[in-house]
Amino acid sequence: MSSQKKTSSEDLESRLQHPAFPQPPDPTTKVWRYMDLAKFVWLLINKKLHFTRLDMLDDRHEGTVPASTARGIEKFLKEIGSPTRWKQLSETFQRSRRSLFVNCWYSGEDESEAMWQLYCSSGHGVAIQTTYESLVDSIREAQNTYIGCVTYVDYRSHNFPDANLFYPAMHKRIAFAHEHEVRMMISMSTHFSSAQKDIPRSTTLGWDPENLVETIYVNPYAPDYYFEAVQSIIQSIAATLTQRLEWSQMRSVPFL
Secondary structure: OOOOOOOHHHHHHHHHOOOOOOOOOOOEEEEEEEOOOOHHHHHHOOOEEEEEEEEOOOOOOOOOHHHHHHHHHHHHHHOOOOOOOOHHHHHHHHHHOOOOEEEEEEEOOOHHHHHHHHOOOOOOOOEEEEEEHHHHHHOOOOEEEEEOOOOEOOOOOOOOOOOOOOOOOEEEEEHHHHHHEEEEEEOOHOOOEEEEEEOEEEEEEEEEEHOOEEEEEOOOOHHHHHHHHHHHHHHHOOOOHHHEEOOOOOHHOOOO
16 A cells, blocks of 8 residues: 555445454345434434444443453463453453444344334334445545444354454344344544543434435334324425335235
């Protein structure tokens, strides 16, 4: 590589080739984000995606290493006569969890009833649908921002190939495999050495729904009036999206 600064396309390609961020076989695959109405309105108004700090997610295993990997590291450090190094390495992983921020999407060609129940269980909320390649294009100019498919493994026996800190953030336990998650991630290395109290719980990334969202689906379990309410909100904030609003396809009536 010459001494010239990388172009945006070259930098993005480098991020997409990172081994911790596997890419889907088909970049045109659909991705979905299920959310309550308040979060949807916030997105329309601010034109930003919300990223949660990794250690703030509900799953306590987020960003941690499998048991087998941890035992292997500990054994190796003892063998080379460096028992205190384990405490330092453990702290490194904890700091990594506090410096990575994620935004999560469901990947699949069709809606997921499980996702409706998990993220819009009250019978309200919406799902926005775009494509994986649109998400990729949306981070082209965003430095230190990555995207890839989460890998689901058995945390009792799986081993990570090396000590790269992105691997723990892009793996989850098999019990979560139903999520089919595509994960966008911002690495904020400036927070790596900060005290925990000084690190924000979340961050944001500019993201224009009017240019990137293909369809907005209303919760199939919502009452009839709810569609009109969502429609009115969209009309007042992002009118160009009004024609892309639909009831969830799960709301269709049976033939018999």
